[in-house]
Amino acid sequence: MPNFQSLQLKLNRYPIVANDSLQAWNAADELLIEHWLRSPLTSPQRIILINDDFGAIACAINKAAQEISHRISIDWFSDSYVAMQGLQQNLATTDLNVELRCHNSLADLPIADLVLYKVPKILRYQQFQLEQINGSQTAGTTILASGMLRAMPASVFKSFESQCDDFSTSLAKKKARLIFAKTQKSRQIKVKPTSWQAQDYPYQLSEHSNVFCQGKLDIGTRFMLQHLDIKADRVADLGCGNGLLGLHYLTQHPSSQLSFFDESCMAVASANDNLKRNLGEKINQCQFVQTNCLEGVADKSFDLILCNPPFHQQNTVSEHIAQQMFKDSRRCLKNNGRLRIVANRHLNYKMYLKPLFSNINLVASNAKFVILDALC
Structure with a gap:
């Protein structure tokens, strides 16, 4: 079974800075993509991918898709110009094996089979995004989220528990953790500016x-x-x-x-x-x-x-x-x-x-x- 490291991705932060020791991914990215790799894909999959810093997760799915016979499409959402440029920069070094569409954070979400979600730094932004997800998806759609423990205080888990169904978490690994949840019935966006x-x-x-x-x-x-x-x-x-x-x-x-x-x-x-x-x-x-x-x-x-x-x-x-x-x-x-x-x-x-x-x-x-x- 492939893991994140075996995909041998060439990833850089954006913009590339000389002698920069910072990676373009972290353990939360690894944990999320490795769980996705272990999940059998028996039919075409429409994925919503949110808050993917520098495109590490999208690049990993794109690389893994070389060995998958079913079609994969990704609708990629970010508030960050830097993240979007990082995605384009890191995808430029390889063939594109998935259908990929990029959107900003205020765009409407399409219907999907799976939501992959990186926990953001600001709790109110997370609450807004979970409302976006609930309001756009069929009830019971799977949400697979990940984050570093330092960015996941108790309020993060409480938000998922109150805004989603079937909430649970993984054990911590390399100071990262997964969150598993299902979307609730559609509701209005309550987190306004x-x-x-x-x-x-x-x-x-x-x-x-x-x-x-x-x-x-x-x-x-x-x-x-x-x-x-x-x-x-x-x-x-x-x-x-x-x-x-x-x-x-x-x-x-x-x-x-x-x-x-x-x-x-x-x-x-x-x-x-x-x-x-x-x-x-x-x-x-x-x-x-x-x-x-x-x-x-x-x-x-x-x-x-x-x-x-x-x-x-x-x-x-x-x-x-x-x-x-x-x-x-x-x-x-x-x-x-x-x-x-x-x-x-x-x-x-x-x-x-x-x-x-x-x-x-x-x-x-x-x-x-x-x-x-x-x-x-």
Whole structure:
């Protein structure tokens, strides 16, 4: 019986980073695919695959399908541009043996025979996705889920138990675990975008379920909002999340052109919704783009880039995202352009900025954060 290792997959994270020791898969991927490999396939199978970081599970099924006579189709869903590019990158090295269709996290789910599901980091996102699954599938459809134990607190299991039938789990193996469940009868989506009033600001905001810091003002963003006094014509909100930085900037500088970038489909959709709700008359001065950092953006496009860099990629802590944001910002800033960032004091971002920019200036600081200007 083949296992994950015997498939001899060539998998890389996206984007490929020199001397990167991080794998494009984890033990939860291995556990899920090995259970699927042990399940006899007696007829064609329609699979929904959700939250497959870098496409490791899809690539494994595609490789295993070489030895399977029945047709397999996969509808692959992710909120992440990076995950989708990782899937395409890793599939490019092999022949395609399955029917594969890619969708974002807000797309409707088709009817399937099996749902393969990686547990996400945010519980509310999991609850939304389980409602999506229940609302689209015939009652009793099998859900096979997996996750690393560190990302599976008791609330994850309680959510499955309350939202699904026939809930059970496997024993832990290599710090990962499987969840077995069946879909319930169709129900309405109850997990709606979070709506809230920004404290001390005149904005009514909302976020879809996979957007960071829902229903409250991130303390780094709160500090940055006090320091948006630079007027510029073409401005980017890089890693925009719910779009609050760009929204507040445009309120202060109503003639500017704003571009919002994030790798999350739900973040870009939330930013768009928040601009329409709070500053709808300015929507034609804005564009909203799902991409990795500033991938695909023309050189020298902006006078000012605003950024609150994340230090996670999927569930992994890494500074390479911030580094890529800084490199892309330098490329996309015009002569005499400016990158303004807010960062935790303990993160030494100056060491990454100094080789790229002519001057690095401290704009403001408090007990937890610094705001830096990097000048071209």
